[in-house]
Amino acid sequence: xxxxxxxxxxxxxxxxxxxxxxxxxxxxxxxxxxxxxxxxxxxxxxxxxxxxxxxxxxxxxxxxxxxxxxxxxxxxxxxxxxxxxxxxxxxxxxxxxxxxxxxxxxxxxxxxxxxxxxxxxxxxxxxxxxxxxxxxxxxxxxxxxxxxxxxxxxxxxxxxxxxxxxxxxxxxxxxxxxxxxxxxxxxxxxxxxxxxxxxxxxxxxxxxxxxxxxxxxxxxxxxxxxxxxxxxxxxxxxxxxxxxxxxxxxxxxxxxxxxxxxxxxxxxxxxxxxxxxxx
Amino acid sequence: xxxxxxxxxxxxxxxxxxxxxxxxxxxxxxxxxxxxxxxxxxxxxxxxxxxxxxxxxxxxxxxxxxxxxxxxxxxxxxxxxxxxxxxxxxxxxxxxxxxxxxxxxxxxxxxxxxxxxxxxxxxxxxxxxxxxxxxxxxxxxxxxxxxxxxxxxxxxxxxxxxxxxxxxxxxxxxxxxxxxxxxxxxxxxxxxxxxxxxxxxxxxxxxxxxxxxxxxxxxxxxxxxxxxxxxxxxxxxxxxxxxxxxxxxxxxxxxxxxxxxxxxxxxxxxxxxxxxxxxxxxxx
Amino acid sequence: xxxxxxxxxxxxxxxxxxxxxxxxxxxxxxxxxxxxxxxxxxxxxxxxxxxxxxxxxxxxxxxxxxxxxxxxxxxxxxxxxxxxxxxxxxxxxxxxxxxxxxxxxxxxxxxxxxxxxxxxxxxxxxxxxxxxxxxxxxxxxxxxxxxxxxxxxxxxxxxxxxxxxxxxxxxxxxxxxxxxxxxxxxxxxxxxxxxxxxxxxxxxxxxxxxxxxxxxxxxxxxxxxxxxxxxxxxxxxxxxxxxxxxxxxxxxxxxxxxxxxxxxxxxxxxxxxxxxxxxxxxxxxxxxxxxxxxxxxxxxxxxx
Numbered sequence: 001x002x003x004x005x006x007x008x009x010x011x012x013x014x015x016x017x018x019x020x021x022x023x024x025x026x027x028x029x030x031x032x033x034x035x036x037x038x039x040x041x042x043x044x045x046x047x048x049x050x051x052x053x054x055x056x057x058x059x060x061x062x063x064x065x066x067x068x069x070x071x072x073x074x075x076x077x078x079x080x081x082x083x084x085x086x087x088x089x090x091x092x093x094x095x096x097x098x099x100x101x102x103x104x105x106x107x108x109x110x111x112x113x114x115x116x117x118x119x120x121x122x123x124x125x126x127x128x129x130x131x132x133x134x135x136x137x138x139x140x141x142x143x144x145x146x147x148x149x150x151x152x153x154x155x156x157x158x159x160x161x162x163x164x165x166x167x168x169x170x171x172x173x174x175x176x177x178x179x180x181x182x183x184x185x186x187x188x189x190x191x192x193x194x195x196x197x198x199x200x201x202x203x204x205x206x207x208x209x210x211x212x213x214x215x216x217x218x219x220x221x222x223x224x225x226x227x228x229x230x231x232x233x234x235x236x237x238x239x240x241x242x243x244x245x246x247x248x249x250x251x252x253x254x255x256x257x258x259x260x261x262x263x264x265x266x267x268x269x270x271x272x273x274x275x276x277x278x279x
Numbered sequence: 280x281x282x283x284x285x286x287x288x289x290x291x292x293x294x295x296x297x298x299x300x301x302x303x304x305x306x307x308x309x310x311x312x313x314x315x316x317x318x319x320x321x322x323x324x325x326x327x328x329x330x331x332x333x334x335x336x337x338x339x340x341x342x343x344x345x346x347x348x349x350x351x352x353x354x355x356x357x358x359x360x361x362x363x364x365x366x367x368x369x370x371x372x373x374x375x376x377x378x379x380x381x382x383x384x385x386x387x388x389x390x391x392x393x394x395x396x397x398x399x400x401x402x403x404x405x406x407x408x409x410x411x412x413x414x415x416x417x418x419x420x421x422x423x424x425x426x427x428x429x430x431x432x433x434x435x436x437x438x439x440x441x442x443x444x445x446x447x448x449x450x451x452x453x454x455x456x457x458x459x460x461x462x463x464x465x466x467x468x469x470x471x472x473x474x475x476x477x478x479x480x481x482x483x484x485x486x487x488x489x490x491x492x493x494x495x496x497x498x499x500x501x502x503x504x505x506x507x508x509x510x511x512x513x514x515x516x517x518x519x520x521x522x523x524x525x526x527x528x529x530x531x532x533x534x535x536x537x538x539x540x541x542x543x544x545x546x547x548x549x550x551x552x553x554x555x556x557x558x559x560x561x562x563x
Numbered sequence: 564x565x566x567x568x569x570x571x572x573x574x575x576x577x578x579x580x581x582x583x584x585x586x587x588x589x590x591x592x593x594x595x596x597x598x599x600x601x602x603x604x605x606x607x608x609x610x611x612x613x614x615x616x617x618x619x620x621x622x623x624x625x626x627x628x629x630x631x632x633x634x635x636x637x638x639x640x641x642x643x644x645x646x647x648x649x650x651x652x653x654x655x656x657x658x659x660x661x662x663x664x665x666x667x668x669x670x671x672x673x674x675x676x677x678x679x680x681x682x683x684x685x686x687x688x689x690x691x692x693x694x695x696x697x698x699x700x701x702x703x704x705x706x707x708x709x710x711x712x713x714x715x716x717x718x719x720x721x722x723x724x725x726x727x728x729x730x731x732x733x734x735x736x737x738x739x740x741x742x743x744x745x746x747x748x749x750x751x752x753x754x755x756x757x758x759x760x761x762x763x764x765x766x767x768x769x770x771x772x773x774x775x776x777x778x779x780x781x782x783x784x785x786x787x788x789x790x791x792x793x794x795x796x797x798x799x800x801x802x803x804x805x806x807x808x809x810x811x812x813x814x815x816x817x818x819x820x821x822x823x824x825x826x827x828x829x830x831x832x833x834x835x836x837x838x839x840x841x842x843x844x845x846x847x848x849x850x851x852x853x854x855x856x857x858x859x860x861x862x863x864x865x866x867x
Binding site: 083086087094240248 | 609613660662664665667668669670671672675676678682689768770773774777781820823825826828829832833839840
């Protein structure tokens, strides 16, 4: 399982899991589930276009992810529930299906772009994936603190001189980078599971932001590793395991959260306030 | 229309000064020739009904709104873009109950959120956070998730978050608006204590001045974009407010609570739109 | 225009059996989804329709394993999902909230597995494309009566509940005050939605089905506010999109790059998009006409 071409697969998948866990944490924090759905749709069309013209898939993914985040940034919060936006997302999928139908690889390419294909990562895609991961990590490290405050309390952050629109732009850039490197491994339909499932599960297990971030990464890594191992032994697709394990860990987290809230003997808020002032 | 009053005590240094500040949106003059001073260690109430221009004035002070006229000085210097001398607690904020952030973590963010990079945890920082939580009465729920706290508790956390970076001025936008009577009284008491202990200038905006009367050192009374400022006894009087509103209003003192009442006549409607009570009929 | 008529009356187009089947099914589905789509847009439940379409992927891909047609897979799984949504109160979610998205992800992972098994063990290598993007020309003509029957079922449900459904969508408090069983009506609606989404799925594919459900209906509602007129309008626009798509796909057999034809579902989605954009024009034109009229009144009046 660890020889030859599989080494590449492990390395790439681990990088993908780390970045998905990091960027996914902020996606969940900012409530940007829409973006996590919209950007992969756009990137699908780009990847399909790349397949058609014989270009590097990562290039197609990158260009169209960038265009998608720019579109989202320009739309702002208003456009998210618009019919035009919904139709545009479907149009991206249809466009991708057109490109792939005109290429010679219709069915297999459809499958691998939508559901992922970790075992097919070639060695000349290792270097660009590492570059994308490093870029992502550097940007995130730089804007970590202001992004954290702006994501939770945008108005208060603004009063401190942290521009909410600059942070949104930075976050969207991270999302574009993360989508570009994650789609080849888990596919556009399952990227939501990995990017959202891990942080959503992590927040059920800890109250602290730093720990929740690390836990997101850990859960994402475990998910991807288990998925690859299982896929290697059963020959079943990686996407199946990613989807199921993500859903399972999320539900586990919710169950744990509900259980620990009920069993913890926390006095209710008004009793706490009374105790605080009486002191 | 303004009465820039001298600071109530010479030893209190001036933290904020507004001179002739005006804000115009198209044809609408939202703020007109507003001038006043705020001093350290003083609690000032910014009183005005909804629509009087309170929020706009706060945004001007925070540097989020450029005035069309006049100037704002903090500590004698103009506002900087990344203004750290002013702390801010907004009126409305939504905290998701599932957000993995404790009250303690949010207050810690107040130390250095505006700096790039990742913060290094240190004992000093931890102690600073703990002291600030105790000073605002938030230590009892410091380790709960911020999104799960009550409105009043969240407000204390936000006050601690704002204060921990040692601002010269603390702005609170309608902090009493959504609180029940008991919580409002506690908040007022807490803010008065903070003003004394931390020697900050505190500006609280409110549309109802009575809860603040016991602790207010000064008042800035806003009506239809114009302001009168000074000590409460001086400003909240029939003559001053009549001049401010541009027609006759009466100020009634009923058992220590103040009521501003419009005169009778067609003007009454216009004035009551500015948060003044319509003419009262006394029935026995 | 004459070229259009020429190619339609061309012996090849209408005499081809798959084309006739496609036109028949397309019309039936467009009528049904136009009607249901209008209610969906009014109720603001487009997200529920999208979710049911996505989960239909799992059903359709499982169908191949069981040796039944994908339509039954779509219908079975989407109806189960609709029941689950009703029980969990999920349909009231306004958007892609976390829980639904992650659970859907689990379903899509399952679909990945089924499609893999389809191509490996059941020799259905094109299953992915058929399920996800539709293959309307491959539908056998024996499916037409099934589609019509399901369509009539949806219409029957709508005819029965359309008044309480409208009232409870627009003014729920009034509806419940009048004794309308809102939950039962909502559940019946979800059932109809599941069937309708399944029909759209065999036409243009499970993950594109929302376009046919929402697009014509939203366009119709921009042109008229009366529900019955909107339904008729949506059905008409839907038929235009589907028939237009079928015709364009037929024509595209002569287009580059290698004369294999472009996918029908692509054309249908593009046409729906264009139709929706075009439905905004009348409002722009009338606004412009109003401004012109107001200016001329002002000019003539100002000379007094």
